[in-house]
Amino acid sequence: MSTMLLAQQVLNGLLDGVYYLLIALGLSLIFSLGGIVNLAHGAFYAIGAYLTLVLSPYLGFGGSFVVAPVVVALMGVVIERTLFRRFYRSDPILSLLMTFGLAMVAEQALRMIFGAPPLSYSIPTWLRGQVAIGSFIYSFYRVVLLGIAITCIAALWLLLQKTSFGRVVRAGVQNPDMVGALGISLQPYMSAVAALGIGLAGLAGVLLAPIYSIHPAMGQEIITPAFVVVVIGGLGSFWGVVAAALLVGLVKGVMVGIGYSAASTAAIYLLMLLVLLFRPRGLFGERITRFE
Amino acid sequence: MSNNNQFTRRSLLKTAGGIALVSGISAPAILRAQTADVIKIGHLTPRTGFLGPLGEYAVMAADLAVEEINAAGGVMGRKVELLKEDSVNPQTASTKAERMIERDKVACIIGEISSASCLTIAQVASRTKTLFINTGGNSDALRGKDCQRYMFHVESQNSMYVKTVGRSFLRDGLVKGKKWYSLTADYAFGHDLLRVSKRFMEANGGNFAGDDLVPTDATDFSAYLLKIREAKPDLVVINLAGNQITNFLKQYAEFGLTFPVGGFGFDTALAWAAGKGNFVGTWPVVWHHLLETPGSKAFVAAFTNKYKKPPENQAWGDYVAVKIVAKTINDLKSAESPKIIEHFEKGAKFDVLKTREGYFRASDHQLMHEMYAVTALPADKIKNQWDIFASSPAVPAANEDLEIIAATKEENSCTFPS
Numbered sequence: 001m002s003t004m005l006l007a008q009q010v011l012n013g014l015l016d017g018v019y020y021l022l023i024a025l026g027l028s029l030i031f032s033l034g035g036i037v038n039l040a041h042g043a044f045y046a047i048g049a050y051l052t053l054v055l056s057p058y059l060g061f062g063g064s065f066v067v068a069p070v071v072v073a074l075m076g077v078v079i080e081r082t083l084f085r086r087f088y089r090s091d092p093i094l095s096l097l098m099t100f101g102l103a104m105v106a107e108q109a110l111r112m113i114f115g116a117p118p119l120s121y122s123i124p125t126w127l128r129g130q131v132a133i134g135s136f137i138y139s140f141y142r143v144v145l146l147g148i149a150i151t152c153i154a155a156l157w158l159l160l161q162k163t164s165f166g167r168v169v170r171a172g173v174q175n176p177d178m179v180g181a182l183g184i185s186l187q188p189y190m191s192a193v194a195a196l197g198i199g200l201a202g203l204a205g206v207l208l209a210p211i212y213s214i215h216p217a218m219g220q221e222i223i224t225p226a227f228v229v230v231v232i233g234g235l236g237s238f239w240g241v242v243a244a245a246l247l248v249g250l251v252k253g254v255m256v257g258i259g260y261s262a263a264s265t266a267a268i269y270l271l272m273l274l275v276l277l278f279r280p281r282g283l284f285g286e287r288i289t290r291f292e
Numbered sequence: 293m294s295n296n297n298q299f300t301r302r303s304l305l306k307t308a309g310g311i312a313l314v315s316g317i318s319a320p321a322i323l324r325a326q327t328a329d330v331i332k333i334g335h336l337t338p339r340t341g342f343l344g345p346l347g348e349y350a351v352m353a354a355d356l357a358v359e360e361i362n363a364a365g366g367v368m369g370r371k372v373e374l375l376k377e378d379s380v381n382p383q384t385a386s387t388k389a390e391r392m393i394e395r396d397k398v399a400c401i402i403g404e405i406s407s408a409s410c411l412t413i414a415q416v417a418s419r420t421k422t423l424f425i426n427t428g429g430n431s432d433a434l435r436g437k438d439c440q441r442y443m444f445h446v447e448s449q450n451s452m453y454v455k456t457v458g459r460s461f462l463r464d465g466l467v468k469g470k471k472w473y474s475l476t477a478d479y480a481f482g483h484d485l486l487r488v489s490k491r492f493m494e495a496n497g498g499n500f501a502g503d504d505l506v507p508t509d510a511t512d513f514s515a516y517l518l519k520i521r522e523a524k525p526d527l528v529v530i531n532l533a534g535n536q537i538t539n540f541l542k543q544y545a546e547f548g549l550t551f552p553v554g555g556f557g558f559d560t561a562l563a564w565a566a567g568k569g570n571f572v573g574t575w576p577v578v579w580h581h582l583l584e585t586p587g588s589k590a591f592v593a594a595f596t597n598k599y600k601k602p603p604e605n606q607a608w609g610d611y612v613a614v615k616i617v618a619k620t621i622n623d624l625k626s627a628e629s630p631k632i633i634e635h636f637e638k639g640a641k642f643d644v645l646k647t648r649e650g651y652f653r654a655s656d657h658q659l660m661h662e663m664y665a666v667t668a669l670p671a672d673k674i675k676n677q678w679d680i681f682a683s684s685p686a687v688p689a690a691n692e693d694l695e696i697i698a699a700t701k702e703e704n705s706c707t708f709p710s
Contacts, residue, residue, distance in 0.1 A: 120567030
């Protein structure tokens with residue numbers, strides 16, 4: 001295989017990783033702050049995709065891109081207020097069961113409303129075509145997608161690092177009781193974090209609807225690699241999750257590139273195993289007392 | 293948000309593992325009282341997972357067939373009752389088949405799409421001497437080394453798919469001296485199909501430019517598309533299944549690749565999901581909703597009327613299988629599996645909604661019937677979301693033996709276990 005093709009596979013793998021990132025960042029945030037392992041995160045991604053399908057005839061793809069993630073984020077707030085909040089002080093195993101049930105309910109609800117067969121949705125004409133970056137020809141839509149994803153990730157980082165909101169959230173991850181002792185209630189912050197994380201999953205659904213098959217179980221397809229990313233990246237670390245997502249995408253892409261496609265999925269689990277053996281808290285995981 | 297969290301990574305893994313185990317077992321069927329005035333037929337097919345979308349069509353069609361049979365007086369003067377279950381996976385399929393046969397006393401079991409689940413159901417069917425009609429499992433092995441006396445196949449075997457669409461490829465000059473790039477689903481069905489399609493390609497003078505196995509959970513094909521673009525094949529061959537075909541077609545269009553595309557396994561629902569402009573290539577089908585025969589037209593009209601959308605090819609399989617069983621029970625005045633099997637093996641002919649009648653080949657229990665190759669229409673010729681392809685004439689042609697597309701004894705031999 002030529003170096004050129006390998007370079008293409010490396011770039012493409014990194015881009016692939018960015019899609020997981022939109023899911024994994026929300027997953028990591030909700031887990032770090034609330035101790036909730038949100039197995040229903042993939043369902044919100046699916047809801048985002050179906051909302052795009054429903055809203056597009058009225059708002060176009062551009063309109064759905066704005067409205068659908070907001071609707072999904074609001075659903076996230078409702079779920080946080082009614083379900084998540086009951087589990088912050090209990091064993092996380094219970095919340096894991098709850099979100100697992102929630103994922104099944106959401107999937108079946110999509111099946112009852114939209115039917116089991118996959119539904120069709122295409123890239124809008126103004127986003128189709130190819131772009132040449134040097135001699136590397138790539139889908140224009142994916143370049144746009146990358147731009148949007150990077151913007152969102154940068155905005156999230158700024159929000160967590162540079163604002164008072166972000167300071168409280170980061171403090172809450174490290175020591176919620178101390179935050180409470182300082183007279184700050186984490187309740188509204190949890191709602192906001194759920195809205196952000198779940199909204200990002202909805203956004204991923206919107207962005208991937210034109211290139212992936214839209215069917216009720218599509219959430220299951222993305223939740224497992226997203227979890228692998230969170231585990232590899234390490235809890236509480238923003239850049240750990242980012243690095244892990246890129247690494248997972250890279251490993252998968254290169255495995256296909258060098259002719260070991262059959263092992264491309266197995267390779268990311270092997271990667272997870274190796275990382276956990278040598279760095280049990282993940283690549284950049286911080287020591288969080290309550291999770292040890 | 294407190295200190296009393298007893299959470300560790302280890303307990304997370306344990307629970308996740310436990311959930312994975314439990315999720316394989318779904319809720320038990322609701323018990324129904326056994327009454328003498330109904331004949332029960334068991335219907336088992338995947339309704340969740342990556343084959344679920346096709347299973348849904350199977351269920352709709354089986355319901356429609358039973359409705360029509362009961363409206364016409366039932367079988368032997370008794371109503372037919374359909375017991376329907378999600379077969380989930382091979383283990384669950386076998387457990388549910390056993391329950392349907394031993395507790396619910398079904399006359400036979402119809403359905404399935406996964407070749408792996410067909411195999412476990414067939415084992416239960418053989419042990420309990422109950423008829424099982426496979427309506428969706430394609431692998432040649434089920435008609436070869438794994439064949440069973442109590443299992444019959446309405447669904448075509450992989451060899452029939454390959455030889456049907458292979459004719460179109462030969463006609464278009466896409467085989468002899470040409471380079472193929474194949475993507476194959478990395479499980480039993482894909483491996484079986486790859487073996488049969490490779491045999492066809494080599495026998496007709498083609499060769500591989502590339503040949504990748506695709507993990508069944510892969511959703512993104514960009515890495516493969518970059519390789520295909522580099523390899524410049526004469527034909528891209530898709531041996532995938534389920535949603536992966538839709539994902540591939542959408543992304544193939546996205547990357548603007550224009551090499552001819554074809555596949556050896558296919559379902560129209562996947563083309564509908566890819567949609568106008570994304571659906572390209574030539575593909576084999578057992579049946580499609582645009583057939584002009586009276587039987588097919590009546591079926592399409594009844595299905596569309598009931599469900600507000602046309603049936604896809606999986607619907608045909610389950611509809612025809614239920615009708616074949618009902619007709620046979622009425623003709624024989626018996627619902628005993630050994631008698632039905634004897635009748636099938638004698639070469640009884642059945643209306644399968646096509647130009648010619650079909651029959652089960654005694655040597656491997658495969659239904660002999662006409663098939664079709666469909667080719668995607670260009671976007672400007674498409675009038676609605678359903679009629680997005682044009683069909684070849686029936687394969688084999690009217691003057692040919694129906695068996696010429698099936699695997700020969702040398703290619704795939706079956707010895708029924710005694």
